[in-house]
Amino acid sequence: MSAAEPPNGPVGPTPGARSRRFPWVLVALVPLAFLAVFFVYPVGSIMGRGLWSHGRLSLGAIGDVVDDSGLRRVAWFTVWQAAASTLLTVAIGLPGACLFARYDFRGARFLHAAIIVPFVLPTVVVGSAFLALLGPGGPLGFLGVENTVWAILLAHVFFNYAVVVRTVGGLWSHLDPRREEAARMLGASRARVFVHVTLPALRPAIAASAAIVFLFTFTSFGVILVLGGPHFATLETEIYRQTALLLDLRTAAALSIVQLVAVVVLLGIGGLARGRHTVSLGLRPATDTAQRPHGPRAWAFVAGNLAVIAGLLGLPLAVLVERSFATPAGPSFGFYRALGDVGTGSTFLVAPAEAIRNSLTYAVAATAIALLIGGIAAVVIVDRERRGGHFARALDGLLALPLGVSAVTVGFGFLIALDSRPLDLRTSWWLVPIAHTLVATPFVIRTMTPVMRSIDPRLREAAAVLGARPQRVWREVDLRIGARAVAVAAGFAFAISLGEFGATAFIVRPERPTLPVVIYRLLSRPGATSFGAAMAASVILMVLTATAVLVIERFHVPGTGER
């Protein structure tokens, strides 16, 4: 710890506050109950179905899996590609986080919303864009990375860049730059300041986003199949094969247990790396910390980051946009017009307007539930952490577990677990937003807690001393400073739902096709018009996502100096 750190460590509440404190532990039952009903119970049921034979638990399958050298290779590849993807994403994402936190330039806000677009695009669409660039005939074909692990890693960075930039940036934008300036003034080099002042302060957010990226890439499915080619397999693709194709629930359950154990162990290591201490930082409103770039060095930094964004994120997206206009008769809106016709006549597809409406309705529901569940969890976690309990860490880890468990396991688990009243939700509309919520909640928690736990408790104490009641302290201090984090979290949750993350691919969906579903269905048919219409629908999804996130992030609490 550098000398510039303010006093830190667990800080207890003032004795007077304790008696009036809200019973947060009871409130923690809400997220726990949600997790128990919609995750533990279904996943437990499907794994139990595989491992329960002749009236007793038989764990022989796990031994078989561990003994299988092919599956051991799969497990090892799963771990290392996820670790490599995470390192790469953090390495490329940190400068991006700094860019948006520290610099104010024309279009920054739009760009900050736009970088989330890759995150929502269907893998098969992104895959086709990547292959168009990296394939034998593509402009980047000379790199020779098609069907290599590099294509997988690149795509993982493409998808997860926003996770690091937005999670870390959310905290970074509130860090008081005067701490760094003070260290510079005292003669520390830029690098030294970064390593000893900035990095320790950012550590919780970096750890939180790295954990999410790791989980996402650990359970990566489409990217592996589409870009890696058939030679690569991960635990996730194996579990999918065993469950959805072979219906070998025994092997699938054993693989799921291996996957779960790996996730828990690796998350535990990550938790240790995050450090035990809760660092309270003098957080500042984001408008105070961002400034126009001054001098060539700052401009070079901004330009370098923009180049990364343009090359890594912009290029594949540009391919999609270009294709959506490239009709056989030359550039035109022909595919968009064709998309308008798809809803007429057949039950196969719905008109784009209806698909957009369906997507938005699901997304509103999922965001509301995720903010409720995740918000409660975040408040409880931060509160318990201050008292130094293990409960906080356990809750945080538990709610992140759905990211580390195969989507097909969750989806098939819903089918066999939620089959009787009052929980017969198998064919219910609600199952879709619930599945989205499982994925979105860890994002909400991890976006909110780093900011909330860094709030200087003295602010609260000051408010309390000045006579504010606990609710008012919470509203005026925690909520105000956390507002940007809430907005970023809501943006993520909304985007996750719009993007139809894996979990929903394996649940039964009533006749309300969303935009990604329309894209998948169009791509499953032959003909240039189908393909072009799918590209047009992808572009609409891109625009919709960027707009939605931009709008959500404009919601802010007045007086906090939010951007």
Place this chain on the structure above:
Amino acid sequence: MRRTVALCVVLLLGCTALVACDSSTDSRTVTLVTHDSFAVSKAELRAFEQAHNVRVKILKSGDAGSTLNQVILTKGKPLGDAMFGVDNTFLARAVNSDVFEPYVPHDLGTVPARFRLDPTNELTPIDYADVCLNYDRASLAAKGVSPPTSLDDLVQPEYKGMLVIENPASSSPGLAFVLATIAKYGDGWRDYWTKLRANGLKVDDGWEQAYYTDFAGGGQGGTFPLVVSYASSPPAGVTKGTPAVAPTGAALDTCFRQVEFAGVLRGAKHPGLARELVDWMLSEPFQAGVADQMYVYPLRDGVKVPPSWALYAPVPGHPFILTPTQIARSRNTWINEWTDTVLR
């Protein structure tokens, strides 16, 4: 205060919208469980609903294999009343799992006997499709070779490095093509694949990627002149006029036949209506629509396909066939052996 009110209003509106969306299943709703590719014209669906005074709910849950496995997992408490989309590669698994009720529709007699593959009558044949090698005429001509006509041709040096296929572990046309080679070469099928692999072969995960990204005839800049697709794919490549031949063609002696079935789910809430659904899928109007709606051929005798199909998508005369029992017995073994031969 104003913020709190605004928040409440937003939440309230959200809840109202959601409740309105949660369509409850009343007693006059019949549910059809099916895969993602199912399609029917809205007019046709409405005609059925009006004729039977019922609402039809269509539940889609993934590809054909995944949908059937979900039906098997929910045995005893089915998700719906009838299911469409069991194909002949899954037929035996479906019948052995005891999830369908026997039912003989009135019009079963209109289906040629060779398609009635289920002696227990639990599953009714509805449509068929042929998975064939497709070729892009222009790029073959540019290379100065003629289109391949048989599976033997593919291992010849002039077609070196031209073929892109789908992984049979994840793709149903991919599996069908492997089954074609097994039907043709018997025990020697792995030798054939060893040669095919040596001749250069690209394996993709799914049809979308193989056809659009890699196949030269997919229109998206692909470079491979040969792909595994359907006999019915070429008409979609004709964008205007009626040329003598489509830009792509299907090699009719390389095909494997897929037949799709429907059945009444055991434990259905509305077994009577479920039977009506099966009857309806064999009816003339429904059958007349399957080509346009699902890119498959109708099974009912005398039902016509669209004119462009007659021109550009002739039905293969002698497709390769394996019995459902043969496929069920060895399916997983074959996929594993194929993986060992081609990918390892």
